[in-house]
Amino acid sequence: MSFFIDSFLSAISLVVTLDPELFQVVRVSLRVSCISTLVAAVGGIPLGFFIAYGNIKGKRMVITLLNTMLAMPTVVIGLFVYAFISRRGVFGVFDLLYTQNAIIVGQVFLITPLIAALTIAAVSRIDERYSKTAKTLGANSLQTVLVILREAQFGICAAVISAFGRVVSEIGISMMLGGNIKGFTRTMTTAMALEYDKGSFTLAVALGLVLMSISLIMNVLFNFVQGRGRL
Amino acid sequence: MIQYELQQVTQQYNGKTVLNIKKLEIESGKIYGLLGANGAGKTTLFNILSFLEAPASGQVVFAGQSVFFGRTELHKLRRRVVMVDQYPIMFTTTVFKNIEFGLKIRGMTKERRQAVIDEALDMVDLAAYRGASAAELSGGETQRLALARALALSPEVMLCDEPTANVDVENQAVIRALLTRVNLETRCTILFTSHDRLQAAGLADETVVLEKGELVDTSYENIFSCSLESKGKGQKICLLQQKIPFSLPGFVPEAEGRDYRVYLNPDKIKLVQGGQQVQQRRGVLFGTINLMMAEGEKVRLIVNAGVMVTVLLPVDEYAQLRLAIGDAVTLKLKPDAVEWL
Missing domain, CATH: 3.40.50.300 (P-loop containing nucleotide triphosphate hydrolases)
Structure with a gap:
């Protein structure tokens, strides 16, 4: 027990003294997660809206497929993307493997279905009469879409926050596509796994504290956004 | 335009x-x-x-x-x-x-x-x-x-x-x-x-x-849902809104046990002062006047006969009858006042 308490106290010390190694890892993690969330949102929100609102054939099949992809293990996505971006892969010429961009690509694959599925749920809840009202007030197609997105904004924000929470805490993709290179592709989760392997718990616990703090902030934000949606 | x-x-x-x-x-x-x-x-x-x-x-x-x-x-x-x-x-x-x-x-x-x-x-x-x-x-x-x-x-x-x-x-x-x-x-x-x-x-x-x-070409009033019941000797009673028995004049559909909609033309209903229901008479309803309002050359009367029946009377006929709200009246319908929808 004293071993754990010692590690915990040392971890707090690392956080308080703004340890450079710790903050380098946190910085890489946040950068990669923010970019992948942004890219996935740009793709996932319109995709979800189109599926929910569009009159497309096989809509149920597409939704089922998306929901299945939500349960996809990160290592499977890692393996799948690896096959494409490794030197022997189709996109090998871009030399992406073991870079932050590779992690971003993998994470985008991970959370785009999540954002799309949650956007579908958010948009589907919006009463059809919003669209009818907007049209009868003179809105064109784009303006009508914006009205619906505005009404679904809280649900869509919650989707993006959930997606960020998912990527910041994943390890499989970061490890397989990033390679856990110190100062370059080492993220909070991969660093924690490494420190655990080394039997050095101080940095792992410190990173755990930061990760949990981020999760807490995300959850507070999530509840705040959902609460506003209910007003 | x-x-x-x-x-x-x-x-x-x-x-x-x-x-x-x-x-x-x-x-x-x-x-x-x-x-x-x-x-x-x-x-x-x-x-x-x-x-x-x-x-x-x-x-x-x-x-x-x-x-x-x-x-x-x-x-x-x-x-x-x-x-x-x-x-x-x-x-x-x-x-x-x-x-x-x-x-x-x-x-x-x-x-x-x-x-x-x-x-x-x-x-x-x-x-x-x-x-x-x-x-x-x-x-x-x-x-x-x-x-x-x-x-x-x-x-x-x-x-x-x-x-x-x-x-x-x-x-x-x-x-x-x-x-x-x-x-x-x-x-x-x-x-x-x-x-x-x-x-x-x-x-x-x-x-x-x-x-x-x-x-x-109706005025969307006096349209009632109704069902039919046999009263013996081939005679049929219509239950207006499934509650008010009314012996309809003229053609009556054969099939029982299903819902119909019937229209009573308010222009063709004859209104007579007084009267009270003793027994069912073909094409006759009894009620009291609930509401009267002038509509150009006509006066609209709403008569409570268990269901609200509208009657449109020409102004001169209304003046002759000297009607007032609360008066008991008899409504007489000829076959041409009834239309099955």
Whole structure:
């Protein structure tokens, strides 16, 4: 027990003294997660809206497929993307493997279905009469879409926050596509796994504290956004 | 000027024809009441008139121009016609921004928008709620806001789907007065749907009645659901609204055990003072006068005979009878006063 308490106290010390190694890892993690969330949102929100609102054939099949992809293990996505971006892969010429961009690509694959599925749920809840009202007030197609997105904004924000929470805490993709290179592709989760392997718990616990703090902030934000949606 | 001209317009959903209008003309600057039971096709017709959906077939002429229901054309036409829903949807924002939406997308300047919104809010007596959230308004206030939002756009035509159906009596009067005022001041053509024949009579210049998707030449009153019961010797008793027994004159359908709809023509009902029910007599109902109102050359009487029956009497006949509210009366119907729908 004293071993754990010692590690915990040392971890707090690392956080308080703004340890450079710790903050380098946190910085890489946040950068990669923010970019992948942004890219996935740009793709996932319109995709979800189109599926929910569009009159497309096989809509149920597409939704089922998306929901299945939500349960996809990160290592499977890692393996799948690896096959494409490794030197022997189709996109090998871009030399992406073991870079932050590779992690971003993998994470985008991970959370785009999540954002799309949650956007579908958010948009589907919006009463059809919003669209009818907007049209009868003179809105064109784009303006009508914006009205619906505005009404679904809280649900869509919650989707993006959930997606960020998912990527910041994943390890499989970061490890397989990033390679856990110190100062370059080492993220909070991969660093924690490494420190655990080394039997050095101080940095792992410190990173755990930061990760949990981020999760807490995300959850507070999530509840705040959902609460506003209910007003 | 003719605002709308519909010819052979039909609408189908899943292969079922829900609207079939041979010919309908709506004159501009008038108030029209569109009457009909649930499922009669009122909302479908409104969706076509507001250019929200294209008819399956037929021709629609709007302000002298044939409508081809192309996307660009529809968008332009929708800016001339505004529909106010029975349960109006308010955007999740303030009262001000709800009205501002339509003005903003029309490219109106900020100063002009503010002036128009203030004027519209004054008109519906909601100026005090300018900055309030639209979600906080009551049902009647929401309906008034929906009207303000529509009026701010200065439409040529306003289509109001049951504008007073879900509001209290006070707000009903406010909305009726508002629609009349708007029509008088702006000559905006107003169409509204209603189940209430009396409300329509009080507000509309003309009424149009839909029955199972078709225009019918009745006044949408005295239409009752009924079932038939045998009374022996081949005689059948009709239960008006499944409760008031009435021995109908003339043709009576054979089949029992199913619901019918019957129309009693208010112009052809003969009214006699006095009388009380002793036994069933063919084509005779007894009741008391509940309401009387003058309508041009005629007087409309609502007689409580267990069901509310409307009778239209010429003014001179009314004067001879010297009727008063509460009087007991006998209603006599000949076969030509009854129509099975």
